Each structure stands twice: as C-alpha cells, then as structure tokens.
Amino acid sequence: MISDLDDVLRELLIRELPVKNGEVDLAFDQPRREWSARLSRPTLNLFLHDVRENTLLRHQEWQVERNGNGAVTKRRSAVRVDLHYMITAWATEPEDEHRLLSRVLMALFRFPQLPDDLLPESLKQQPVPIPLKVAEQEALRNAADLWGVLDNELRPAVACQITLALNPYAPVTGPLVRTRELRFGQAAELPGRERLAEPARAERLWSVGGALYGEALSREGVRLFLVERGLSVPVDPDGRFVLGNLEAGDYTLEVQAEGRKPRRRKLTVPAPDYDIKL
Numbered sequence: 001m002i003s004d005l006d007d008v009l010r011e012l013l014i015r016e017l018p019v020k021n022g023e024v025d026l027a028f029d030q031p032r033r034e035w036s037a038r039l040s041r042p043t044l045n046l047f048l049h050d051v052r053e054n055t056l057l058r059h060q061e062w063q064v065e066r067n068g069n070g071a072v073t074k075r076r077s078a079v080r081v082d083l084h085y086m087i088t089a090w091a092t093e094p095e096d097e098h099r100l101l102s103r104v105l106m107a108l109f110r111f112p113q114l115p116d117d118l119l120p121e122s123l124k125q126q127p128v129p130i131p132l133k134v135a136e137q138e139a140l141r142n143a144a145d146l147w148g149v150l151d152n153e154l155r156p157a158v159a160c161q162i163t164l165a166l167n168p169y170a171p172v173t174g175p176l177v178r179t180r181e182l183r184f185g186q187a188a189e190l191p192g193r194e195r196l197a198e199p200a201r202a203e204r205l206w207s208v209g210g211a212l213y214g215e216a217l218s219r220e221g222v223r224l225f226l227v228e229r230g231l232s233v234p235v236d237p238d239g240r241f242v243l244g245n246l247e248a249g250d251y252t253l254e255v256q257a258e259g260r261k262p263r264r265r266k267l268t269v270p271a272p273d274y275d276i277k278l
Helices: 002-016 033-037 094-109 143-150
Strands: 025-027 043-053 062-066 071-076 079-090 132-134 158-166 172-175 179-184 203-213 223-226 231-233 240-246 249-256 263-269
Touching (some): 002 094, 079 094, 094 132, 094 158
Parallel strands (some): 025 043
Antiparallel strands (some): 062 071, 079 158, 132 158, 203 240, 223 231, 249 263
C-alpha cells in the first residue's frame, strides 16, 4: 500500500508541476551523502522518514452489519496511520532548487486530499478521502538531527503528511443475539462464582429483540405497544425493536399503523424468534 502511495505522489507531481520530457527526476530514496553525490540531473526526492499511528483518530467500537439472514457481521475500525515525507530539491544552483520547491508547494497546496482519479484499486476503499497536509508548523522540528543521521548537509525541505486507513482485521460473522438473560441472586462464594448458589431463589430478567416485516408494511408511522405494561416500544427505521426487563411468560404486542386497524400478536419470553410478520 505504501508503494502504491508513492506512485500516486509521483503521478501527482508530474501532472501538477508539471514535469515535461523528464526534465526533473523523482526519487523516493534516503538522501545520504553518497546518494546526493551521484546525482547528475535536477531531482525531487520524497523521503519517507516516519510512520506512526494517529491516535487522535483511533476508534475502538465495532461496525455491525445485519445480513438479513439472521446473521450479523462485525468489523473492527481501521487503524489510521500517518506517513511523513520529507521533500527536498537537488540541483546545481540554489536558485533552481528554490524554484522546484516553490512549484512543489503550489502543486500540493491545491489538494487537501489526494485526487480520486490518481488512486489505484488498493487505495479506493478508504473510509474517508485521503488527507494531504503540507508544510505544517509542527512537522520536521528536528531537521538538523535528521540530516546529521543521514550524514548530509542541512537543506530546506517541505514536510508532507498523508493519513491512510489500514485494516488488518478479518470480519467476524455470527448469529444475531435475540435473547439476553440477566439473573439476580446470592452466590455461595465470592469472587469468581459463575453460578448462583442452590437453592437460591434467583430473579431472571430477559431482554429480547425482533423485527416487524411484511411485503405491504410501510415502517413509517408504525407504532408498537407492550399491552401488559402500557409501554410504547421504539421501532427502528428497519423495523427492529428491543424489549428489556421482562420476566418469563406470555405478552401481547399491539402494532398500530396509519390507515390500518391495530393488530395484536402474542410474544413468549424466552423464545427462539421474536419477529412479527404483518
């Protein structure tokens, strides 16, 4: 993926500077003294010197997709990684180097994100447009130390930061959770007791989830009521609902829709399925 990003930057600079007839070489090398001594043509070098996670963009929550067949697919959020390039110009005269750097700044400042038409397939599935930050104040604060490690002379450089989303995690698919049991009671030993002591009189409460469906059902204006409790039950736009703090037993759900007579359905808790067909 990083090599694909290098290709995008190369094509972007060739198009926007522009570079015609190979008048300027583009390289992605480590600018050590031996390397710069071998240069014979004007060169723009993009040195990738730092790669690290952007912790400010870190998300721990999972993305949940219902598949419509009773299963759910969960995906972890992608890791956002900052890639830092140091762009330098190399020519015989300082004036030529300054002209090259000026053209680079003018070209990159026009693009707050990498243009879509230059992205290969490997970079087209990013969750957001790929941000491009140029010459920010906090970048390359220790440039002298970096050039010292490279054993080369200090020279002006343009900092360029690009943030990519990398997702190394495989999605997890499993059955949709429809029933959840919560038990209250006294344990014989604590901590680490997984089961309640017997003969403990444990209280059991259930949370259940289902969906309203039907070919002629318009979910707009649909209202759902739990008759025994006189409770209005929220219904999602996709027809899903959740009922909590229920004891085991039979209940009555009343469905009201605009222009239709109210309909009642029996709901048994616990049960393998709580969907209601209308």
